[in-house]
Amino acid sequence: MMTSRSVTHAMAPPSSPSPGSSGIDQLDGRLIVLLAREPRIGVLEASRRLGVARGTVQARMDRLQSNGVIRGFGPDVDPAALGYPVTAFATLEIKQGQGTEVRAHLAGVPEVLELHTTTGHGDMLCRLVARSNADLQRVIDRVVGFDGIVRASTAIVMENPVPLRIIPLVEQAAAWEDSGT
Amino acid sequence: MMTSRSVTHAMAPPSSPSPGSSGIDQLDGRLIVLLAREPRIGVLEASRRLGVARGTVQARMDRLQSNGVIRGFGPDVDPAALGYPVTAFATLEIKQGQGTEVRAHLAGVPEVLELHTTTGHGDMLCRLVARSNADLQRVIDRVVGFDGIVRASTAIVMENPVPLRIIPLVEQAAAWEDSGT
DNA sequence: GAATCCACTGGGCAATCTGCACAGTCGTAC
DNA sequence: GTACGACTGTGCAGATTGCCCAGTGGATTC
DSSP: OOSSOOSOSSSOOSSOSSOOSSOOOHHHHHHHHHHHHOTTOOHHHHHHHHTSOHHHHHHHHHHHHHHTSEEEOOOEEOTTTTTOOEEEEEEEEEOTTOHHHHHHHHHTOTTEEEEEEESSSSOEEEEEEESSHHHHHHHHHHHHOSTTEEEEEEEEEEEEEEOSOOHHHHHHHHHHHHHHO | OOSSOOSOSSSOOSSOSSOOSSOOOHHHHHHHHHHHHOTTOOHHHHHHHHTSOHHHHHHHHHHHHHHTSEEEOOOEEOTTTTTOOEEEEEEEEEOTTOHHHHHHHHHTOTTEEEEEEESSSSOEEEEEEESSHHHHHHHHHHHHOSTTEEEEEEEEEEEEEEOSOOHHHHHHHHHHHHHHO
16 A cells, blocks of 8 residues: 555645644544544544544544654554563663663663663663563563663563553543644 | 454464464464554455465454454554653552552543553552643642652653564564474 | 364455545635 | 635445355374
């Protein structure tokens, strides 16, 4: 399929409708929530659910994607089901000026699912997974086994009461934009 | 569309092919990586890319989903594009026995994108977003403005060198299973 | 060694959906 | 009041999906 289809279905030019910069009016919000709940529905089905024309949904989705609001529709893979049931967060303290090297090193470790640089001590925070608690030791050894890293403190995740979510935020953003304008 | 289609295309009974419990053989791995890279491709296109029959891809996807390996295909929404460019991680120290209440409280805050309970001090770690640094103060006030929370320390995210990813892990898992059996 | 079982191939068919296009409506801004 | 942008509703050809079937090859079982 085409990668960069020019937004020219029947409407919807590049400029946003009403929202300032945050994007997202109520229709957008409902669309995103709908997609979040039932990702496999197509444009046609979505238009039915939302009670708007198909072209509108198509245009909105195009805009949301070129806006960057929707980055994509990647499969949501569960590391646990992949054989990595242990999750941990590691706070890393790194040597001054070693940032670049450390990033490259961590990017090379598959068990590092994400990495952030944070305020605090000029540190980094990364999310790790492992096959077991014993395996976590191996992962951590590999993570910290790099010159630029001074110290690491790890917190193992026990429960995940709120899994990564976006719907409440989208609803708030949509409502906000809507009443705000 | 059907929600729980029984896995009965042309093959693929509920039992896994060869992998023990981790699931994921090489074909599965390639499928997931392919879907992660180009989520919008359909079953047919995927079968072409992978060089297998359509039914096979269909069966694999069904199995991966009922396995729980693939949770879904939700839209990947960027909070920044939604108007929440500030991300932070907060470590919460909670009063003994207040866990349930605190969870419910945090679940009710839209800016709390995820929440984990961790080892360390019986604490929690949550990911927050806000409209600005000033707004972050409001969010944090709301988060900690609850009886069960004793103390909170927050780290603001500056950069995100490694965005949440799964591909390297999938590739490792697939390779592992494959050679391991 | 022979019978089974199972994942997979390759083909087919009807129904649906997608990409694209066009004319017309409606509210707003100029 | 005119122009513009967003949206509706409809149409069409081509591609895709859900579902089904017969056959093949490797591995397990008896």
